[in-house]
Amino acid sequence: MSVPASHTEEHPLNVRGPARPPTPRRRPRALGALAALALAAGTALVAVQPAAAATAARVDNPYAGATTYVNPDWSALAAAEPGGDAVADEPTFVWLDQIAAIEGDSEKRGLREHLDTALDQGANLVQLVVYDLPGRDCAALASNGELGPAEIGRYESDYIDPIADILDDPAYASLRIVTLIEPDSLPNLVTNAGGTAGSTDACATMKANGNYEKGVGYALHTLGAIPNVYNYVDAAHHGWLGWDSNLVPAAQEFKKAATTSGATVNDVAGFIVNTANYSATTEPYLKITDSVNGQTVRQSKWLDWNQYADEQTFAQGLRTALVAQGFDSGIGMLIDTSRNGWGGSARPTAPSTATSVDAFVDGSRTDRRIHAGNWCNQSGAGLGERPAASPATGIDAYVWAKPPGESDGSSKAIDNDEGKGFDRMCDPTYTGNGRNGNSMSGALADSPVAGHWFSAQFRQLLANAYPPVGSPGGGDTRAPSVPAGLKVTGTTAASVSLSWSASTDDTAVTGYDVYRDGTKVTTTSATSYTDPGLKASTAYAYTVRAKDAAGNVSAASAAVTGTTAASGGGGGTGACAATWKANTWSGGFQADVTLKNTGDRPLTAWKATFTVPSGTVVTNAWSATVSVSGTTATATHVDYNTDIAAGGSVSFGYQGTGTYAAPTSVTVNGQSCALS
Structure with missing residues (x-):
């Protein structure tokens, strides 16, 4: 199996011109409470402190109800570009x-100026990327940083500590501050260091010295000690x-990094996927469970045995794996949707009818890159979903982490x-090269240095x-407002009824597109809809978009879940087959399982039971919840399968x-499966 260690690139707007050097100082974290008491007792000192803002209450999802x-x-x-005011x-x-x-300079405001401007805007959420690790971006050249591989002390004292000092200022206590921690660093340790297919000497050095972790x-640890900071790890x-x-x-x-240098899993609010990358949020016409003429789509050159076809299912699957490792069950995921829309004339409008697996996948996928490992200034890309809170189960928000229009890197040496x-x-x-299947890079010509416009x-x-x-x-480019107040107003065993508030627009809202589990099911001019023909005892996720007379479409509403009533008929029936593959080592093993429905009706809310040797202990699982009692194991579906x-x-x-x-017997929803 070929496993390309593909790569994202992440770059900020470039700071140009002479910069005012910061005055770094290590933060006395252990003395914070005593220092606060001392300041409270000293009138002269208090007089020069910034006015304290009301402290923002800690919330499960910082994006919920936020003004960003x-x-x-x-x-x-953005606004200076033709039509750019539509998204500016x-x-x-x-x-x-x-x-x-x-600190900033004469051209670009510094961190404190950004926070002050946020308060002036009336915002209560600010998003920051923390991106200056020693030996940064060891697997690529376009976004190398200023600190050498051994400069961990300077990273802490001159970079993280000054950021924390500013964020901990009482003047900003009313803000929810989301931090994206060090793009690419830990993923590079997983795939690009220590003998893996994409290994580089630079990444091997960072793995050996431990400075990324x-x-x-x-x-x-340092930023997580500030009550209104929410850390999301790349x-x-x-x-x-x-x-x-x-x-x-x-x-x-x-997990290892999150329990290093004083940190704990409680310092992590969640994780972010697709930072500065181009992978589609959802693939409406391609699912990883599809097959063509008996071949699973995982066998296609595009997927190359990957177990995910898009970012949303990946984020949800990774979340399950993270919780199994000991992260809090309430962690949320972010998806960077800034450049993964893939609209335009090349976007498919329906699943392919091709009869070969490669042609089917290539004709069905909305991600039009030459190879999924291509990451730099991709030709044909488009803006993706607009930033939105709680768009799907387990997803805290769609965000624009990479500001659209900032280069990933230069097309020639500069x-x-x-x-x-x-x-x-x-x-x-x-x-x-080998990491992108020896295909063309797909990059745009005449690009500037990373981070430049x-x-x-x-x-x-x-x-x-x-x-x-x-x-x-060309005329009106304003999308309608996002439909608000989407709610489930009733359910039956075969239907879910919805309602929402009307959207507003520059011209006129002409209708609403209703999506079930990411697929559009209807367009209606009303602000309500009953979705028929559903399965009993099944949860469905819904979102709604508004569209106007100019052809503009709003971002998706916040998602709601409607669960159909029980019909009394139980779950689906049909024959099934099960395949077990395993890697074993002294005292342990990893098992990979495929369950296939060979019947003519769906297996709903699937649950598998199988035999295991006495003494088996399951330490973690993915794409299912697995538990063991004696010699019987149970695997239960998760929310995305x-x-x-x-x-x-x-x-x-x-x-x-x-x-x-290997199991001697397997059942799914109470019926025996053929083992192979």
């Missing part, structure tokens, strides 16, 4: 990619970590004083946006200790 800060620096660049008020992350970015742990994307052999090791690596090199993956003439890219992203934002420079369609299949896996033996 719009970065004026990015907004001005979208919230994007502020990238702190070097020590000088904390130490730096991430220190950032989590977790790559499905085309990097989505293989069976990568997912659990990644969750283990994240001298610069930012430490950023030239990576051939940004060269449109490059014919690739790339006008041609922004215009392409706007033109290919999905949902669309209208024709750049509830049913096995007729002719379809589902895969899950688990690791454990003890002696491994």
Whole structure:
């Protein structure tokens, strides 16, 4: 099996010109309470302290009900492009990619100025990228940083501590502050260091000296001590970590870093996937359980045995693996949707009718890259879902972590004083390497250094946006407001009824598209809909989008779940087959399981039971919840693979200790399965 260690690139708006050097100081974390008491007792000292804001209450999801800060620096660049005003008020992350970015300069505001501007806007949520680890981005050249591989002390004292000092200022206590911790760092340790297929000497060095883990742990511990800070750790994307052999090791690596340098799992609010990458949020016409002429789509060249086809299912599957490693069951996931819309004329409108697995996948996928490992300034990309809170189960928000229009890297070598090199993956003439299947890079021509404004890219992203934002420079480009108040008003065994509040628009709202589990099921001019023909005792997720006379479509509403009533007829029936594959070692094993529904009716809310040797202990599982009692194990579906369609299949896996033996009997929903 070929497992490409594909790569994301993440770069902020470049800080140019002379910077005012910060005055770093290590934060006296253990003395914080005593210092506060001392300040309270000293009148003269209190008089010069910033006015304290009302402390923001800690919430499960910081994006729920939030008004998010719009970065004026990015907004001005976007608005200056033809049609760019249509998205210039979208919230994007502020990238702190070097020590000088904390203080800012005459062209780009520093961290404190951003926070002050957020308060002036009336925002209560600010999004930051923490991105300056020693030996940063060891697997690529375009986004190398300023700190050498051994400069962990300077990272802590000159970078993290000054950031924490500012965020801990009482003047900003009313803000929810989301931090994205060190893109690419931990994923590189999983796949690009220590003998793996994509290993580099630089990544091997960072794995050996432990500074990626130490730096991430220190950032989590230091920033996590501030009550209104929410840390989200970068977790790559499905085309990097989505293989069976990568997912659990990644969750283990994240746990290791989150318990290093004083950090605990309680310092982690969640994880973010697809940072600055192009993988589709959802693939409406392609599911990992699809098969063509008896071949699973996982066998296609595009998926290459990956167990995920898009970012949302990957995020949900990774979340399950992370909870199994000991992260809190309430952690949330973020998905960067800034450049993964893939609209335009190349976007498919229905599943392919091709009869070969490769042709079917290539004709069905909305992600139009040449290879899923391509990451630099991709030709044909478009803006994706607009930032939105709680769009799906386990997902805290869709966000724009990578500000659209910022280059991933230069298409040729360009001298610069930012430490950023030239990576051939940004060269449109490059014919690739093993990590992208030796295919063309798919990069746009004439791109500037990473983080600099790339006008041609922004215009392409706007033109290919999905949902669309209208024709750049051609009349109205404002999308309608997001439908609010979506709720379930009633259910039967075969239907779910919904209602929502009307949207507003510059012109006129002409209707609403209703989506069930990510697939559009109807368009209606009303603000209510009853979805018929459903299965009993089944949970369905719904969102709604508004559209207007100019052809603009809003972002999706917050998702709601409607569960149909029981019919008394029980779950689906049909024949089934089960396949077990295992890797074993002294005292332990990993099992990979495929359950196939060979009947003509779906297996709903599937639950499998199977035999295991006495003494078997399951230590973690993915794509299912697995438990053992005596010599009987039970595997139960998770929220994203509830049913096995007729002719379809589902895969899950688990690791454990003890002696491994293949099951002697397997049942799914109470019926015996054929073993192979």
